[in-house]
Amino acid sequence: MSRLYQNNQQPGTPSESPVYVERLQEALLPDYEDQEQRQAAARCFYAQGELGPLCELLEQRYFKVFDNRDLRWSNELVVKTAFLVTLFNDTFYIMDSEPALDKGYGDLSLILRPDIRQYQLLDHLLEFKYISLKTLGLSSEVVGTMDREALRELSTVAEQIQAAESQLARYRATLERVYGGKLKLRTHAVVCIGLERLVWLSSGDHSAQGQKAH
Numbered sequence: 138m139s140r141l142y143q144n145n146q147q148p149g150t151p152s153e154s155p156v157y158v159e160r161l162q163e164a165l166l167p168d169y170e171d172q173e174q175r176q177a178a179a180r181c182f183y184a185q186g187e188l189g190p191l192c193e194l195l196e197q198r199y200f201k202v203f204d205n206r207d208l209r210w211s212n213e214l215v216v217k218t219a220f221l222v223t224l225f226n227d228t229f230y231i232m233d234s235e236p237a238l239d240k241g242y243g244d245l246s247l248i249l250r251p252d253i254r255q256y257q258l259l260d261h262l263l264e265f266k267y268i269s270l271k272t273l274g275l276s277s278e279v280v281g282t283m284d285r286e287a288l289r290e291l292s293t294v295a296e297q298i299q300a301a302e303s304q305l306a307r308y309r310a311t312l313e314r315v316y317g318g319k320l321k322l323r324t325h326a327v328v329c330i331g332l333e334r335l336v337w338l339s340s341g342d343h344s345a346q347g348q349k350a351h
Contacts, residue, residue, distance in 0.1 A: 186323035266297035270331035301326035
């Protein structure tokens with residue numbers, strides 16, 4: 138069984154305690170090189186909203202910790218935990234794993250602390266969806282060899298991205314009312330396929346151009 142499920146921790150339950158998150162980081166990414174890669178990917182995400190390096194790290198390192206028995210527990214909570222652990226930074230951000238927004242709950246928000254807004258960093262809101270390999274009707278071998286665009290074009294994946302985007306649009310409106318013009322929000326609709334692959338759609342603030350789909 139994967140190390141995430143040891144120590145009687147309920148599978149996929151995120152915690153925002155810095156000590157707890159640091160312990161998970163060390164357990165799941167124990168090598169120095171992995172930690173260096175995690176920190177570089179996180180910095181890229183904080184400042185530019187780029188999910189590519191982070192998702193590649195999760196696919197290549199984090200998800201490999203899980204074995205087949207863990208797949209029965211797989212859901213959005215497991216995916217959210219993966220992102221929370223790799224992105225956690227309570228120096229830059231106020232992090233909330235389920236912020237109450239517009240009579241609903243977003244999955245993960247990273248809102249800049251007031252004294253950090255002077256720096257070139259972004260606010261982030263992420264919404265996660267999980268699709269099992271059984272639901273998709275594909276094997277891990279097939280999913281592992283498909284490029285991201287081909288995965289994104291699968292009807293089930295496209296539907297989940299659209300559902301996440303609809304939720305994010307409502308949550309964005311709430312955050313913009315609360316924070317006004319100081320908000321530098323990027324939203325990210327992330328679909329995880331069987332703890333094998335990640336596909337996402339990132340949207341910038343109203344001054345940004347278009348969306349980035351992967």
